[in-house]
Amino acid sequence: MTQAFEAVGPAVVHILAEGPRGGTGSGVLYAPDGYLMTNSHVVSGAAHISAKLTDGRQFSAALIGNDSATDLAVLRLEGDQFPYAQLGSSANLRVGQLVVAIGNPLGFQATVTAGIVSALGRTLRSPAGRLIESVIQTDAALNPGNSGGALVDGSGRVVGINTAMIGQAQGLCFAIGIDTAIDVTMRLMRDGRVKRAVLGFAGQTIMLDARLSRGLHRINPTAVQIVEVIAGGPVDRAGLQKGDVILAVDDQTIHSIDDLHRYLTAEVVGRSLVVTVMNKNGLQRVTVTPEADG
Structure with a gap:
């Protein structure tokens, strides 16, 4: 695991986000021209962002794109010839595999903790309320400031972006799989955001009557009820209304x-x-044409 730290450690930066919702966290440089991944919640709402390297150099950072739905963001540092990490694949991880987490917990630069992959395929609720899929669970200790740092395998490749820990729990820490992070990062670099489809309504998950659920041959007795329709949106144009399921x-x-x-x-x-x-x-079958969000 010493090799893993030596390979990735110089590419993990300490992020300082100044502003109304500013704070500190970590980020991972993945290109020599200063592009880095971090968590959305680390930089959201910041008026000014800077990053400090392990060699003590500090650079201003520009926000290239932010996706709160996956808690990922892309920054770019002003400069070039930065140290950068090699990215691996989270699809190849196995439960029980050794990993290390590298970040800047509580302001301590380039801190490394070791653990194992405890579980794969977890889901985690993002700050935006959506579920993040294919989350890695690990017992590598994380603390405030680790968010946005690197989860690294034994060959020195980044396999996840550390994102959360469960308060008052022992050994329950999570990272966004690097396969998801790469996909989101490429979209943010290209478009500045991740485009998704919307139907133009607010809804909630509800329980169906047990007899009705059996009659509809549903595995789970739940569905989605429309609680608010956005005027002129796709659902409104299709004639659906508040209360429809x-x-x-x-x-x-x-x-x-x-x-x-x-x-x-x-x-x-x-x-x-x-x-x-x-x-x-x-029961009705209605044609609805989704729009792009924003």
Whole structure:
């Protein structure tokens, strides 16, 4: 694990975010021209962002893109020829594998802790309320300031971006898988944001009547109820109303808001979706065309 720290440690920076919601955290340089990954919650709302390298040099940082739905952000430092980390693949991780977490907890520069991969495929609620998929659970100790730092495998490749710990819990820490981080990072570098589809309503997950659920042959007795319709939005144009219950989209069963979020990717923007709903008129199949968010 010494090799892992030597390979990645110089590429892990200490981030100082100044402003109304400023704070400190960590970031991982992944390109020699100063691009780095960090957590969205570390830099959101900051008026000025800077980063300090392990050699003591400090640079101003520009926010290239921010995605609160996955708690990831991309910064770029002013300069070039920066040390940078090699990125691995979180898909190749195995439970029980040794990993190290590198960051700047409580302001202590370039701190490393070791642990194992405790579980894979976890989900974690982001600051935006969406579920982050394919999260890595580890027992490598994290503390405030570790957010945005690197989770590294034994070969010295970054396999995750450390993002959260469970308060009052022992050995429960989480990292966003690097495969997800790379995908989001590329989108942020290209567009400045991650495009997603929206249907133009606020909804909530509800329990269905047990007899009704059995009659509909649903595995779980839950669905999504519309609680507010945005005027002029896709759902409004399709004639759906407050109180209608969404059961499926394109014949894919919808049990929760999270199921709906997973389906509403950028790829379905502008595509006609067949939404199965239940309302006062019984079961209906309605065509809805999602829009891009913002």
